Amino acid sequence: xxxxxxxxxxxxxxxxxxxxxxxxxxxxxxxxxxxxxxxxxxxxxxxxxxxxxxxxxxxxxxxxxxxxxxxxxxxxxxxxxxxxxxxxxxxxxxxxxxxxxxxxxxxxxxxxxxxxxxxxxxxxxxxxxxxxxxxxxxxxxxxxxxxxxxxxxxxxxxxxxxxxxxxxxxxxxxxxxxxxxxxxxxxxxxxxxxxxxxxxxxxxxxxxxxxxxxxxxxxxxxxx
Amino acid sequence: xxxxxxxxxxxxxxxxxxxxxxxxxxxxxxxxxxxxxxxxxxxxxxxxxxxxxxxxxxxxxxxxxxxxxxxxxxxxxxxxxxxxxxxxxxxxxxxxxxxxxxxxxxxxxxxxxxxxxxxxxxxxxxxxxxxxxxxxxxxxxxxxxxxxxxxxxxxxxxxxxxxxxxxxxxxxxxxxxxxxxxxxxxxxxxxxxxxxxxxxxxxxxxxxxxxxxxxxxxxxxxxxxxxxxxxxxxxxxxxxxxxxxxxxxxxxxxxxxxxxxxxxxxxxxxxxxxxxxxxxxxxxxxxxxxxxxxxxxxxxxxxxxxxxxxxxxxxxxxxxxxxxxxxxxxxxxxxxxxxxxxxxxxxxxxxxxxxxxxxxxxxxxxxxxxxxxxxxxxxxxxxxxxxxxxxxxxxxxxxxxxxxxxxxxxxxxxxxxxxxxxxxxxxxxxxxxxxxxxxxxxxxxxxxxxxxxxxxxxxxxxxxxxxxxxxxxxxxxxxxxxxxxxxxxxxxxxxxxxxxxxxxxxxxxxxxxxxxxxxxxxxxxxxxxxxxxxxxxxxxxxxxxxxxxxxxxxx
Numbered sequence: 001x002x003x004x005x006x007x008x009x010x011x012x013x014x015x016x017x018x019x020x021x022x023x024x025x026x027x028x029x030x031x032x033x034x035x036x037x038x039x040x041x042x043x044x045x046x047x048x049x050x051x052x053x054x055x056x057x058x059x060x061x062x063x064x065x066x067x068x069x070x071x072x073x074x075x076x077x078x079x080x081x082x083x084x085x086x087x088x089x090x091x092x093x094x095x096x097x098x099x100x101x102x103x104x105x106x107x108x109x110x111x112x113x114x115x116x117x118x119x120x121x122x123x124x125x126x127x128x129x130x131x132x133x134x135x136x137x138x139x140x141x142x143x144x145x146x147x148x149x150x151x152x153x154x155x156x157x158x159x160x161x162x163x164x165x166x167x168x169x170x171x172x173x174x175x176x177x178x179x180x181x182x183x184x185x186x187x188x189x190x191x192x193x194x195x196x197x198x199x200x201x202x203x204x205x206x207x208x209x210x211x212x213x214x215x216x217x218x219x220x221x222x223x224x
Numbered sequence: 225x226x227x228x229x230x231x232x233x234x235x236x237x238x239x240x241x242x243x244x245x246x247x248x249x250x251x252x253x254x255x256x257x258x259x260x261x262x263x264x265x266x267x268x269x270x271x272x273x274x275x276x277x278x279x280x281x282x283x284x285x286x287x288x289x290x291x292x293x294x295x296x297x298x299x300x301x302x303x304x305x306x307x308x309x310x311x312x313x314x315x316x317x318x319x320x321x322x323x324x325x326x327x328x329x330x331x332x333x334x335x336x337x338x339x340x341x342x343x344x345x346x347x348x349x350x351x352x353x354x355x356x357x358x359x360x361x362x363x364x365x366x367x368x369x370x371x372x373x374x375x376x377x378x379x380x381x382x383x384x385x386x387x388x389x390x391x392x393x394x395x396x397x398x399x400x401x402x403x404x405x406x407x408x409x410x411x412x413x414x415x416x417x418x419x420x421x422x423x424x425x426x427x428x429x430x431x432x433x434x435x436x437x438x439x440x441x442x443x444x445x446x447x448x449x450x451x452x453x454x455x456x457x458x459x460x461x462x463x464x465x466x467x468x469x470x471x472x473x474x475x476x477x478x479x480x481x482x483x484x485x486x487x488x489x490x491x492x493x494x495x496x497x498x499x500x501x502x503x504x505x506x507x508x509x510x511x512x513x514x515x516x517x518x519x520x521x522x523x524x525x526x527x528x529x530x531x532x533x534x535x536x537x538x539x540x541x542x543x544x545x546x547x548x549x550x551x552x553x554x555x556x557x558x559x560x561x562x563x564x565x566x567x568x569x570x571x572x573x574x575x576x577x578x579x580x581x582x583x584x585x586x587x588x589x590x591x592x593x594x595x596x597x598x599x600x601x602x603x604x605x606x607x608x609x610x611x612x613x614x615x616x617x618x619x620x621x622x623x624x625x626x627x628x629x630x631x632x633x634x635x636x637x638x639x640x641x642x643x644x645x646x647x648x649x650x651x652x653x654x655x656x657x658x659x660x661x662x663x664x665x666x667x668x669x670x671x672x673x674x675x676x677x678x679x680x681x682x683x684x685x686x687x688x689x690x691x692x693x694x695x696x697x698x699x700x701x702x703x704x705x706x707x708x709x710x711x712x713x714x715x716x717x718x719x720x721x722x723x724x725x726x727x728x729x730x731x732x733x734x735x736x737x738x739x740x741x742x743x744x745x746x747x748x749x750x751x752x753x754x755x756x757x758x759x760x761x762x763x764x765x766x767x768x769x770x771x772x773x774x775x776x777x778x779x
Contacts (some may be wrong), residue, residue: 119635126637137767161629166629171643173636184636210627217627 048090048106051084056113057086066118070125070185075101079109100128107132112180121184134182134191140201152176154200162206166196169213170220192215192216234266261285264293268300274307275300312424619722 015217040069060067071079071090078091088109092102104125109177111132124130137143156163160214163174168195172185172193179195183190196209237259249256268283278300285293303767315321506568526534553564554572601607632639646652 117635119637122635122641123637127640130636130640157629160631164631165627165629168632171636171639186640202454213627 005197029183044126045090046102046104049085050088050090050106050109050113052086052113054086054089060088060112063112063118067112068124070103071108074149075105077102077105079105111184114171115177116120116182116184120173124184125187129186131183131187131190132182132183133194134180135194137179137181137201140198148179149168149203152178154203155181156195157206162200162209165210165213166193169217170196234262234269237262238266264297268297271300271304275304277303615721616721660675 019150034215043140057099060081069080071077074097078093080089081087082089089107090102098104108121108124112118112135114132114140124132137151140158141151154162157165163176166172167188170185170189170193172183172189174193174197175182175184183193183197185193196213199212200209240259241256241263244256265283265285268280272278280296280299283293283296288296392757553559553568556563634642642651736744
């Protein structure tokens with residue numbers, strides 16, 4: 001296995017070299033052990049690079065160990081921060097158990113960069129079916145100036161209680177970054193949260209959204 | 225003598241009755257009744273000598289009511305009246321006897337003139353009283369009727385008939401007296417039928433003389449029974465004829481008042497009926513009489529049998545004729561208003577079915593009974609209030625999960641972890657109390673409750689409401705009262721209609737009416753239109769978005 005240290009963006013570099021032992025007579029049936037994660041890609045190391053936005057620089061510094069530990073220890077992925085390029089780099093190791101770990105870690109770090117908490121983003125590492133959905137306010141409705149500000153205010157609510165209400169009701173996490181909205185959760189829950197947020201953007205009062213949420217949450221609770 | 229004193233008292237009573245105002249008789253008074261009784265007794269006893277066969281010695285009034293007193297009087301007066309009648313006939317034959325007998329009695333000088341005058345007056349009174357009489361005449365005898373009225377009224381009301389009675393009684397007394405003075409017993413003569421027959425024939429001759437003079441009088445008398453028989457009418461006529469047959473026109477009219485005077489004769493009626501008027505059937509009698517009169521005029525020497533035959537024949541002829549004639553409108557089948565004379569339906573007693581129950585007559589008792597019923601009901605508090613149909617038990621109120629406004633303390637990972645654990649069954653439903661001891665205690669209590677409930681065959685009383693208790697799982701209270709034991713019961717215990725969350729009644733495709741189908745289609749179209757609009761908006765948005773992105777990338 002050769003590791004190619006490059007400073008490119010998330011490039012996948014695969015070096016293929018295999019030892020061939022071939023004799024004249026028919027060889028016995030080869031016994032292949034299951035491929036390790038990085039061997040699938042031809043024994044090459046895989047990289048992921050996640051850029052860090054400036055406003056997340058300090059929180060990253062603060063929460064570095066919380067990020068590093070689960071990735072390195074449990075997911076068995078190498079992680080480092082490239083200060084020059086302001087990127088977090090992830091790389092598979094030899095003993096990375098699963099090929100998807102790298103992607104999960106990349107998503108985890110990316111979620112953190114979007115603004116989610118570590119404890120929330122950790123769920124990405126633990127569960128497969130969680131997704132992050134992002135959309136902008138202008139995707140829903142073109143708002144300008146005051147209307148936009150008011151819409152953002154409506155989304156969050158007083159002290160963020162509307163946002164928290166949606167989060168608690170739908171078991172998702174929401175990040176409202178100015179005009180961008182990111183929702184983290186399972187597919188169905190994300191959908192519900194998105195619907196609620198869209199209705200808020202379109203102008204429905206919080207009470208209405210609350211009542212809908214109540215009904216939905218009751219239904220969700222009943223299911224389990 | 226005691227009699228004389230009684231007589232004196234009776235006379236006094238009579239005079240007193242005569243002097244009292246008629247209206248006073250209308251109100252019952254003991255004075256008047258006592259006086260009346262005395263007067264009746266006096267009269268009775270004074271008439272006693274003329275009725276040797278009467279069983280009563282004197283009128284018994286003590287403790288008897290009007291009806292009984294009347295019956296006693298009637299008992300006495302019936303033979304007396306017949307006697308008097310006979311006497312009158314006798315006097316008719318021999319008018320000289322009257323003057324003779326009257327001259328003998330000097331006490332009542334006024335009677336001479338009175339007889340003549342009284343004849344008229346008495347007749348007038350008779351006719352007056354006849355007018356007043358209605359249903360209680362069982363006789364056609366005037367004097368009888370008079371007595372009826374007088375003595376019925378004696379205990380309660382006298383209408384001035386006492387005066388008439390007085391006069392009549394005087395007359396009767398005199399006649400009775402004179403007949404006695406005359407000598408021969410009246411009863412013997414009465415039984416001679418041949419003489420009566422002879423007299424009848426003579427009377428008939430007189431009748432025809434009277435008939436020519438007669439005119440239809442307008443007075444209606446209560447003696448409707450013109451049909452009663454020729455004899456009665458003949459007697460009546462003869463008696464009337466006695467009192468001045470050849471006197472004034474007015475007298476004639478009154479004395480010879482006949483059936484035809486009061487009711488139209490059949491001849492005139494026949495003429496009218498041909499014109500289409502009502503025919504009064506009661507004119508038949510007169511017709512018959514006419515025919516008979518004419519017949520007898522022609523053949524005076526017919527035997528009785530022949531006379532009967534003639535009568536029959538005339539009757540038959542008349543019947544045949546009526547059969548051939550067009551029938552009266554009442555006898556025709558269906559009659560419209562045009563076929564019958566105006567207002568004729570009012571006179572005929574029509575009989576038709578009333579399909580409507582007659583309205584209840586509101587009497588005092590009826591309303592009283594109603595009030596009683598109301599009072600009883602009110603005391604019993606037994607009202608007929610309309611019971612509201614009980615609403616179906618709604619679904620059990622679901623546990624309302626309040627929205628938490630605060631930032632959740634658990635991380636998303638933890639939430640999903642718990643969810644997964646619940647789903648997989650590693651961790652049971654979230655309990656309100658987390659303490660181990662509490663859990664254990666609740667477990668034990670549940671077991672105990674189960675055993676206790678089994679004791680009462682799982683008939684539960686609903687749990688009392690305790691505010692401080694945190695009941696997580698909300699089971700409808702009604703579920704507790706179901707008969708089914710817990711072990712086999714469903715947790716929800718809701719009927720299908722309670723589980724059903726739709727609205728209204730759901731119609732199948734086949735059941736829809738045309739309007740329903742139209743409505744559904746219109747609804748679908750509306751929805752489709754809305755969706756179309758949405759999609760169009762989305763498309764436009766997407767295009768704008770892509771435009772936007774392109775713009776950005778370029779930058």
